Amino acid sequence: MTANASSAQSNTNQATAKTAAPKIAIIGGGLTGLFTAALLEKQWAERESGQIKDQSKMPQITIFEKSRSVGRLATRYRSAASEDKQWQWAFGAQFFTAKTEDFANFIQPWLANGLLQPWLARVVDLMPADSSGQTPDLNFKEQWDTNHARYISTPKMTSWGRALADNLQCTTINFKTRVAPLAQYAQLTANKPTELFDDSGVSLGAFDWVVCTTPNGQALDLMADSGFSQQNKILQPTMLACYTLMLGWNDVANLPKTLSSKVGSSWDVAYLYNSPLAKIFIEHQKPSRDELLPSVTIHASNEWSEQRVDDDIKTIQTQLLAAAKQALNWYEDTAPSQIDCHRWRYAATVIDKNDEPLGILVDEQYQWIVSGDWCGQGNIESCYQMAAKTVEAIMVTTND
Known part of the structure; x- marks a missing residue:
């Protein structure tokens, strides 16, 4: 083979490798991982004239969760033994916003x-009871609307x-x-x-791209x-951490007066002050939750949670329960019958107002990407934005 022929063959091989559908591993099946897979499939299909006609031309995506x-x-939910009803708590993200046009369209x-609906919650400020016997103080704060919707x-x-x-067509999820x-x-x-392995050393396969969407720790x-x-x-x-x-x-x-009185029943979300607690959400008053038993989710403040992130969960539950009792002012006959507590070790991303978000981290030689909401503003819209940036980085290397 001549030098020119060898060079031409090399260029052909490089072009083939560049345009071939890659094998892509996504570590983490949270929203960033799901958005990444969905956007990859969509953009690849659009490049193939808008249809997935030949699966062999589509990327082979595997999500490891x-x-x-x-x-x-x-x-989290529990079913009542005596009737066909259940308690239900959204103990992670309570809602999300769509401030950019791309995400709003998505x-x-x-x-x-x-499946997604705006939550027109009535929000109050809540000052818990104190040791002198003063009852909780509720003051109207705002009414959420569809112009600045929380979904x-x-x-x-x-x-x-x-x-x-x-809805994923070319993606396998390994739970x-x-x-x-x-x-x-x-x-x-x-x-x-890159060949990936599970925690026992068993091979999970070799991948052209590895996208890590886990929390930064x-x-x-x-x-x-x-x-x-x-x-x-x-x-x-x-x-920062968060206890729920x-x-x-x-x-x-059976609800305490703070929840069941005429004043109490008119609110859905409470912001707390002078308390380890940060927010209270009334689950059974949300849209499409009419059949729920009374369920209330309470988030502790991130600062309080981070200081106690390694404490015994039962001890934390006792402390939060005492704070909740001060906020909701229950007695023996109005005390909750269901109690649970969860720890999020990586819950909130702290960004200085003067700093730009980190953005995704790309290693072009290994074709590894580290992504996640924490690379942006730490919210669900950031999951989408970081997924879009990840897909852009992958698509660039596979275009002619």
């Missing part, structure tokens, strides 16, 4: 079918994540799969596919000693 379900819009299909998923906050997963740190078992070589561990060129930037955003207290009552007649 350590839990049993997708989406970080977590819902959610339109789910608004149209009613929820119905009938559960997890419903949207499951719908996103169900209950923990991906080991990239350097633990693999022979890592730049410009070659977990991303730091996954990429440790791997040669990831952006490793030192992962911990730039500060993430979930309370349930058997009947509206």
Whole structure:
């Protein structure tokens, strides 16, 4: 073969490799991971004249999720033994906004079918009772509207994540799969596919792109000693913990006065002051929640939670329950019958108002991307924005 022929063949091989549909691993089945898979499929299909005619031309996407379900819009529920009703708590994100045109357009299909709905909550400021016996003080703060809509998923906050997963056509989701740190078992070589392993050393396959969408503390561990060129930037955003207290009552007649009085029944969300608690959400008053037993979700403040992030969960529950009793002012006959507590170790992203968001972290040699809401503003819209940036980075390398 002549030098010119060899060069031409090399160029042909490079073009083929560049345009071939890649194998893509997404670590984490939260909303960032689901959005990334959905946008990849959509943009690839659009490049193929808007239709998925040949599956072999589509990227092979695999999502590895350590839990049993997708989406970080977590819902917990319990069924009552005596009747066909249940308590339900959105103990993760309570709602989200769509401030950019791209994200607003993206959610339109789910608004149209009613899976997503605006929450027109009545919001109050709440000053808990004090040791002198003063009752809680409620003051109207604002009424949420459709002009600055806060959206929820119905009938559960997890419903949207499951719908996103169900709509994926070229994506496989492997649940209950923990991906080991990239350097633990693999022979890592730049410009070659990355072989992933689970935490017991079993190979999960080789991938052209690896996208890590976990919280930054977990991303730091996954990429440790791997040669990831952006490793030192992962911990730039500060993430704080959050404890969530979930309370349930058997009947509206059993609710404490702060929830059941004429003043109390007219509010849906409370912002708290002089308390370890930050916000209270009345679940059974949300849209499409009419059949629920009385359910209330309470978020502790991030600062209070972070200071106690490694404390015993039962001790935390006792402390939060005492604070909730001061806020809602119950007695023995109006005390909650259902009590639960959850710890989010990575719940809120702290961004100084003068700082720009981090953005996704890309290693072009290894074709690794670290992404997540914490790379943006730390909210659900940031999940979408970081997913879009990730897809853009991948698509650039596969275009002619």
